[in-house]
Amino acid sequence: MLRLEKRPSPSAFWQKASPFLAVILTMIAGGIMFWILGKNPVEAIRTIFWDPLFNAQFASYSRPQLLVKAAPLILIAIGLSLGFRAGVWNIGAEGQYIMGAIFGAAAGLAVYPVESRLIFPAMLMAGALGGWLWAMIPAVLKTVFRTNEILVSLLLVYVAQNILAMMALGALRNPDGGGFPGSRNLSQIPAMANPEMVAGTGMHWGVVAAFMAVIAGHVLLQRHLLGFQIKLAGQAPRAARFAGVSPARLVIFCLGVSGLLAGLAGVFEVTGPAGQISIDFASGYGFTAIIVAFLGRLNPVGILFAGLLMALTYIGGELAQFMLSLPSAAIQAFQGMLLFFLLATDILTNYRIRLSQREAA
């Protein structure tokens, strides 16, 4: 009989090693899933994890995509990780991401066709504001009425999706688009575009912002008192109050930062890779970022790598869809599985697993 035994101190080794173990286990379990679907598991895993980077035929297209897809995931996940550490569960980043894109696009389109170098920064600020405002709804409800932020932030995703549809069909619809839904293509308007900075790298302003967020997050958590308070509040809420941390302020801060970053990710996306506000603009980055945050063990540097890995599964998934006709949903299931294994292997950090006779309990 296996028995769990709590370690006196968390294991530093497993804290680092458990995500790797989880990835390996997911590859095995995913391979079995692909095999059940009638695909060659080795080939499927290779197509997802190897070919996008190293196959001469695809790498030139796929490699830049890695940064393009990773940037929003990292940006959002950094914000979410702060909240998750503090026990503030914002799971509506998808909604904040949508609202950021809408606010940003609206700010730019409002002055169309004025050309000015100030427009793009103004759009970024509007987008950040949009995401922040959307996140403030659960934050304020939580602090004033103690309403569960998990449910409110999530339900607001559905509301945001409806607003998105409304915008694509109404207020932001391209007047010159012949009645088709969707806004003007922002990536083709110089004052509003977020272009690739160096051709063939996928580098755009959002990637820069993501890297900056990683550094800022790292400094905050390692060196700053606020980061310490965030960790403290998540691990021992009463001790946090004893240390003078105001739970309400922490809720506002964590939801605010994650909303702001998700909103920024939305503007970068709508002005760059996506190009326009359309009904299917929302692609689930806000949800996948939850997995990224956990895969990175809520650690900014870890999130950087986790974001890249998760981006890889997206690109590899598309490739596998194209090459092996693996359904796109398989990748979603695969990502969910990864989160399961991550959570499961986490136990090795705090517990030892021992073989022993049954305890009467």
Add this chain to the structure above:
Amino acid sequence: MTELLRVEGLTKAYPGVVANSDVSFAISEGEVHALLGENGAGKSTLVKMIYGLVRPDSGSMTLRGQPYQPAKPAEARRAGVAMVFQHFSLFEALNVAENVALGMENPPPMRELASRIRAVSEEYGLPLDPARMVGDLSAGERQRVEIIRCLLQDPKLLIMDEPTSVLTPQEVDILFKTLRQISGEGTAILYISHKLEEIRALCDEATILRRGKVVATCIPREQTAREMAELMVGTVLTPPARSGRAKGAVALEVQGLSVASPIPFGTALKEVSFAVRKGEVLGIAGVAGNGQDELLLALSGELKSAPGAVRIDGAEMGNKGPNDRRRAGLVAAPEKRLGHAAAPDMSLVENALLSGVVRRGLAHRGFIDWAAAEAFAREIVQTFDVRTPGVHVAARALSGGNLQKFVVGRELSQSPSVIVINQPTWGVDAAAAAAIRQAILDRAAAGAAVVVISQDLDELLEIADDFAALNGGRLSPTRPVEGLTVDEIGLMMGGTHGMEVAHHGH
């Protein structure tokens, strides 16, 4: 008398600790048998084995000559063994009858059970209303629920784990009367305690445990408390030294403090007023759940009140948070070490930072000076003799006594002018407790105003200059410790909680 339970060679080891090693003793029918030992001596593990919650590694038990190996508490209950727990066995959001039913093997329908609860509670002088929510009961009443739950099953052996720690002296008298009645009817009682006078008053025989081993068996009435204490602790303890102190100006003044409790089923504070001078120790007694936790929160700043309700050195502080009060010179140590005073999974360095950051200047413009935090942690560990492999281990890895030394040490090392401590030595072994008390007295001698909230009367009488008691969220007037009698103290603590209500209410 015929033998009821014999325990032979029981051994139980946990990783890193041998909780019980080759423990043997026997109890006869109708006997009140004491299990004596200080915290960590292995009393709890031993009774958990008898009650079927823990399985021994080796050794055997016989109950009325039959082999007895309960695999779970239900089997123990069926064999006639019942237990009254010190903590953790009642459900606050359920009513008395439901709580009783949960502890029985085959409870009768609720209505019948309620009338049986009433009958038994009358018979043993333990009034109790079966329909009341347990969360609304006082600590003493909760204990009655547990006792009645046991009595309804006609136990042959009743295990009582530290039953008097939640009672006023008057309530202790009533409990002892009940216990004598129960033992007179032939039920054996295994009575766990570290309070020597109680054991001398109640028990027929005592088994003394030290570090998991039986060190002596004696008849308590034939021993002095001092002899038993030395058997229990293993060394001769010197009481803390008190020097006559000059009292200074009032450092902490509480005036008409009334706050609602943030704790579910907690006790609101009602018009609490007192003042403590520099160099003075005020002891606040009271049975658990009479507002102690709330008082600590209201003083530490975790719970805010009217501005003028709390004054530190004359400045209004009632509406200020913990860090403002720390700046003003007040430090606090809550009762609950893990999760309140310290974060279990964080290192000692991080825990030193937790409350030390303000007065020790461990951060500059919000950026943490980790080197200074580590130095502070090392200082605490050294000064207060905290036994730990290092300052980077998690707080949860420390034993209760060592963590308490760390927490109290952390607060006392901040050159405070006001100190508030709740249960400074709860669950701490005698040597560590003595060290903590001495450290508190030293701080007072250095001019700090000290408030010690404790349920341990002996402790308060030992270190306090003035004495007050909390009862239902109200604080009695403050009186000098000198010349106080136990009876007076008992009345200040509220006499017998809930008895009047139960007698006249229905």
Add this chain to the structure above:
Amino acid sequence: MFGSIDPALLLAALMVNSVPIMLAATGELVTEKAGVLNLGVEGMMIMGAMCGFATAVVTGSPLLGFLGGALGALALSLVFGVLTQLLLTNQVATGLALTLFGLGLSSLIGQGYVGIKPPATGKLDLGPLAEIPFLGRALFAHDWMVYVSILLVAGVWWMLTHSRAGLILRAVGESHEAAHALGYKVTRIRFLAILFGGAMAGLGGAYISLVRVPQWTDGITAGAGWIALAIVVFASWRPWRVLAGAYLFGGVTVLQLNLQAAGSAIPVQYLSMAPYLITILVLVIMSSGRGKAALNAPACLGQNFHASR
């Protein structure tokens, strides 16, 4: 603009629309009463919708379909149970993982089922009752699952308030330490509660794909699982209030659908976001009222238990 809406049909539609969230919320209520917060209701519902649909199509039997739906979601809740109860993972994170995984897996399995019609679930013949004017059409002309779901609410109510099993379940949710000290198997009881919650969510999901829609599309549950979670809070953990809450939200949904169909002047998107907004509003009202409702929440909700000594 209300003129074209028949009140009897509206009431009938309300009863049908509220079944999925009623079932899922009742299951979650039992899970939460045992002290476990399973946020994976949405994932379990959609797995139930998928497995139920597939089973019904393959076997041609709606009854087996519901059974298959319950089993599919139960399997997913088993994963949740193993993770949270045995491996002591964070319940919030695990619940989210369950939802993300469930959405992916259901869409994966569902690939071959798009555009198929499931076998019809039979109406329960209530004889003369169905002949009653107005009430007959509104209340007594439904498929049998409508009545089964109400019976299940009643059963859960009785179990929680009148049976020993219910008392033990509540005790475990109230204080796992105390329950453990009395010798109750905390982990086992919670595991069973999780499985029950899973099966109920599965039934609710199957009802969506077999009766309410009835077909299979990706993301068919559209947040019903989250609304079910909100209803448990709304009901302050009382079974009959779950029924009331489900009818309230069923009513809102039916009303907005009818308004859409009636060509109301309000933009469609406003109408479709209404149920979510109203859910938030109700959550706010429920959580702002201090006192009794909050006390009814299980004290150990969301906390893991590990018997160390």
